[in-house]
Amino acid sequence: MSEPKLRAKELDAADGLAAQRAEFVLDEGGEAVYLDGNSLGALPVAVPGRVEDVVRRQWGELRIRSWTESGWWTAPERIGDRIAPLVGAAAGQIVVGDSTSVNVFKAVVGAVRLARSADGAAGLARDEIVVDATTFPTDGYIAESAARMTGCTLRPVPPSEVPDALGERTAAVLLNHVDYRTGRLHDLPALTAAVHAAGAYVVWDLCHSAGALPVGLDEHGVDLAVGCTYKYLNGGPGSPAYLYVRAELQDRFDSPLPGWNSHAEPFGMRPGYEPAPGALRGRVGTPDILSMLALEAALDVWDGVPVEAVRAKSLALTDFFLECVEAYVPEGRVECLTPAPHEERGSQVTLRCRDAGEVMRRLIERGVVGDFRHPDALRFGFTPLYVGFADAERAAGMLAVVLAETGP
Amino acid sequence: MSEPKLRAKELDAADGLAAQRAEFVLDEGGEAVYLDGNSLGALPVAVPGRVEDVVRRQWGELRIRSWTESGWWTAPERIGDRIAPLVGAAAGQIVVGDSTSVNVFKAVVGAVRLARSADGAAGLARDEIVVDATTFPTDGYIAESAARMTGCTLRPVPPSEVPDALGERTAAVLLNHVDYRTGRLHDLPALTAAVHAAGAYVVWDLCHSAGALPVGLDEHGVDLAVGCTYKYLNGGPGSPAYLYVRAELQDRFDSPLPGWNSHAEPFGMRPGYEPAPGALRGRVGTPDILSMLALEAALDVWDGVPVEAVRAKSLALTDFFLECVEAYVPEGRVECLTPAPHEERGSQVTLRCRDAGEVMRRLIERGVVGDFRHPDALRFGFTPLYVGFADAERAAGMLAVVLAETGP
Numbered sequence: 001m002s003e004p005k006l007r008a009k010e011l012d013a014a015d016g017l018a019a020q021r022a023e024f025v026l027d028e029g030g031e032a033v034y035l036d037g038n039s040l041g042a043l044p045v046a047v048p049g050r051v052e053d054v055v056r057r058q059w060g061e062l063r064i065r066s067w068t069e070s071g072w073w074t075a076p077e078r079i080g081d082r083i084a085p086l087v088g089a090a091a092g093q094i095v096v097g098d099s100t101s102v103n104v105f106k107a108v109v110g111a112v113r114l115a116r117s118a119d120g121a122a123g124l125a126r127d128e129i130v131v132d133a134t135t136f137p138t139d140g141y142i143a144e145s146a147a148r149m150t151g152c153t154l155r156p157v158p159p160s161e162v163p164d165a166l167g168e169r170t171a172a173v174l175l176n177h178v179d180y181r182t183g184r185l186h187d188l189p190a191l192t193a194a195v196h197a198a199g200a201y202v203v204w205d206l207c208h209s210a211g212a213l214p215v216g217l218d219e220h221g222v223d224l225a226v227g228c229t230y231k232y233l234n235g236g237p238g239s240p241a242y243l244y245v246r247a248e249l250q251d252r253f254d255s256p257l258p259g260w261n262s263h264a265e266p267f268g269m270r271p272g273y274e275p276a277p278g279a280l281r282g283r284v285g286t287p288d289i290l291s292m293l294a295l296e297a298a299l300d301v302w303d304g305v306p307v308e309a310v311r312a313k314s315l316a317l318t319d320f321f322l323e324c325v326e327a328y329v330p331e332g333r334v335e336c337l338t339p340a341p342h343e344e345r346g347s348q349v350t351l352r353c354r355d356a357g358e359v360m361r362r363l364i365e366r367g368v369v370g371d372f373r374h375p376d377a378l379r380f381g382f383t384p385l386y387v388g389f390a391d392a393e394r395a396a397g398m399l400a401v402v403l404a405e406t407g408p
Numbered sequence: 409m410s411e412p413k414l415r416a417k418e419l420d421a422a423d424g425l426a427a428q429r430a431e432f433v434l435d436e437g438g439e440a441v442y443l444d445g446n447s448l449g450a451l452p453v454a455v456p457g458r459v460e461d462v463v464r465r466q467w468g469e470l471r472i473r474s475w476t477e478s479g480w481w482t483a484p485e486r487i488g489d490r491i492a493p494l495v496g497a498a499a500g501q502i503v504v505g506d507s508t509s510v511n512v513f514k515a516v517v518g519a520v521r522l523a524r525s526a527d528g529a530a531g532l533a534r535d536e537i538v539v540d541a542t543t544f545p546t547d548g549y550i551a552e553s554a555a556r557m558t559g560c561t562l563r564p565v566p567p568s569e570v571p572d573a574l575g576e577r578t579a580a581v582l583l584n585h586v587d588y589r590t591g592r593l594h595d596l597p598a599l600t601a602a603v604h605a606a607g608a609y610v611v612w613d614l615c616h617s618a619g620a621l622p623v624g625l626d627e628h629g630v631d632l633a634v635g636c637t638y639k640y641l642n643g644g645p646g647s648p649a650y651l652y653v654r655a656e657l658q659d660r661f662d663s664p665l666p667g668w669n670s671h672a673e674p675f676g677m678r679p680g681y682e683p684a685p686g687a688l689r690g691r692v693g694t695p696d697i698l699s700m701l702a703l704e705a706a707l708d709v710w711d712g713v714p715v716e717a718v719r720a721k722s723l724a725l726t727d728f729f730l731e732c733v734e735a736y737v738p739e740g741r742v743e744c745l746t747p748a749p750h751e752e753r754g755s756q757v758t759l760r761c762r763d764a765g766e767v768m769r770r771l772i773e774r775g776v777v778g779d780f781r782h783p784d785a786l787r788f789g790f791t792p793l794y795v796g797f798a799d800a801e802r803a804a805g806m807l808a809v810v811l812a813e814t815g816p
Contacts, residue, residue, distance in 0.1 A: 025468040036472045043468035048460065051698070055459050059644055060433040060451035064444045064777065072645055099693025101667030102510055133679070138668035138693060141681040145666055149517075149557045156679065181677075228694070236467055237480055237697035258553055259509030260546035269589075269782055271541070271564070273549040285507025285546060286636070288699040289645035290459070369472065374677055 038381025041234030050297035111172035126171035166198035178208035178346030212347035235295035259284035324396030446789025449642030458705035519580035534579035574606035586616035586754030620755035643703035667692035732804030
């Protein structure tokens with residue numbers, strides 16, 4: 001057995017999270033390695049049965065009564081409270097529903113309005129939204145729309161230059177906690193403090209960090225945050241996203257999408273809008289119950305799992321994968337875009353290589369599933385609840401095989 | 409057998425849609441009558457198996473590959489094309505996704521922008537959004553937000569007075585095809601023509617008409633429309649809504665929610681937004697696949713069912729229910745809020761009575777499920793695909809029993 005294979009065996013044997021793997025449907029026995037959980041999390045074992053009950057009994061038999069009897073109506077805030085501890089939030093600050101894009105819109109417009117209502121005439125002069133220039137595209141597109149609709153200018157800035165870009169005109173800042181392409185982890189505490197020092201409000205996009213590492217929303221005084229639930233939270237394809245509004249800001253949170261579900265008395269059917277107190281203010285329309293309750297079932301895998309343990313394993317996995325790549329792949333054939341320091345690394349490894357599209361196609365053919373991002377990036381996501389060290393070794397080995405085939 | 413019971417038997421025997429009932433999960437054999445399909449449609453028999461396949465095989469086994477191999481990525485427009493014939497639209501004009509409220513926002517802001525881009529300086533002076541004063545509340549709340557964010561004034565007007573309220577300042581008009589409370593059907597062709605004569609753009613909310621009666625979106629030149637899919641379309645609790653943008657307007661449709669799913673090249677991951685052509689421009693973020701594919705399965709019940717036949721049965725059902733109420737319920741005990749003329753009636757009957765909350769509670773206890781709308785309305789929805797004439801007779805009979813109990 002090669003040295004990396006032996007190491008993998010030792011590391012798997014010592015892995016305190018190894019038992020969690022049984023909570024997921026995986027291709028056990030085969031040679032397949034799923035390293036795309038940063039795009040779509042694997043299916044938790046508990047989900048199919050729960051979804052069947054929702055469809056057959058709750059919808060099929062109880063029908064309309066399930067809005068109360070099966071807890072459909074309160075699902076957005078109940079499931080929000082399940083996500084809360086994973087991102088370092090006390091209960092009552094998160095609601096689930098809508099897509100990430102729609103939640104970015106609520107959060108960015110909400111942040112601009114918070115900034116303007118904060119300090120009278122000075123607040124009104126705030127007319128700039130700063131956005132991570134390397135953001136996942138949808139955040140930039142939606143921030144541009146939010147800017148247009150609030151009379152602001154959108155200013156794209158690389159995250160490292162954000163502190164210098166802030167000023168009296170800054171209303172809101174939209175940042176990604178982990179860069180979707182490179183896997184770089186940004187300094188949430190320092191950037192949040194910088195935004196606050198400028199009198200502005202920050203929105204963090206947690207799509208690539210929630211469920212992979214501690215976020216500490218409350219601890220670091222984050223104002224607003226959004227995230228998807230189908231990556232490290234395993235909620236299923238297109239499962240609903242969430243919105244966090246810090247408790248102290250909720251009374252002033254002024255949503256641009258004040259649907260009837262966010263009304264103080266939704267069944268009063270009143271012509272005038274009066275926002276609900278608390279996190280419910282972030283709701284909009286009728287929640288999509290099937291997707292939402294699949295997510296609720298998926299969150300059971302987190303029971304008793306400290307996110308710190310997930311983070312420790314995630315770093316060990318990405319460290320080990322990089323070691324294996326170094327051992328197996330000829331020098332210079334790939335370049336690692338993911339930062340080496342732990343404090344700058346999320347839970348994925350991105351390798352740049354010339355023929356990345358073709359390389360990933362061949363890897364997937366051989367059962368090593370990562371993904372390709374135009375033009376030259378291979379992404380490998382490490383989801384500590386169900387990926388082991390032997391998986392990492394196998395993936396690196398197969399990468400070396402494929403790279404040898406596709407040329408020097 | 410009483411005269412209404414005999415009539416019910418004859419009508420059921422002659423019902424050309426009676427066979428459709430077998431496509432749904434109902435409480436056969438029992439005395440239950442489900443008249444709340446105008447709130448949540450019954451479960452189509454085909455749905456549970458399809459959802460199980462989506463969860464276990466498409467998500468659980470194929471995982472990320474399903475975005476292409478299981479047709480996840482194209483589901484919003486594919487399912488939109490399934491809904492299209494039910495609302496009189498040619499293919500390529502409807503996308504499914506997001507809630508009704510979110511789609512109202514896209515449509516109303518989109519309509520204002522269409523009006524302003526239509527005729528130069530004159531267009532820019534259009535600063536009024538007219539909304540049905542009796543609308544389902546969320547439409548009014550969202551229209552208010554759309555007005556605020558586009559520099560318009562919101563003007564609530566009773567539908568009958570809309571033609572007189574239109575003028576050079578009108579940018580957009582948001583109307584309900586069927587009133588959710590009274591079941592009144594509004595004159596879509598005439599109102600659409602009036603809006604167009606004023607140079608404005610109309611948005612129709614089809615929540616309470618799609619799947620119950622012919623809508624004729626293309627025929628009547630409707631500009632934009634939205635609707636939910638969990639009432640007469642039986643998509644399941646909170647199943648995704650849809651957005652119609654008339655083909656000739658799509659190039660100028662300027663969405664306030666330009667998420668990455670509406671980009672001309674979504675996987676190009678470009679920093680600059682460039683809208684996709686066609687109906688796809690109405691998409692926003694990643695679609696909620698579980699809810700969406702449950703809806704797709706639910707739409708199978710429409711294969712070979714002409715919406716005209718549904719309309720004919722719907723009118724026969726509501727006529728017959730009103731006859732039975734007249735036969736069984738003492739005069740003056742309830743008042744019908746639903747218009748008698750067929751051209752003004754949707755597919756529900758709303759009865760006003762003093763103690764409506766208590767009456768509906770007792771009806772539901774006895775298996776006749778309608779719903780109560782504050783302060784005094786009993787709503788009975790007639791979904792022609794699975795409600796029969798015997799159901800209507802039984803519901804009216806039980807209503808008489810309950811009303812006798814609760815006092816004169």
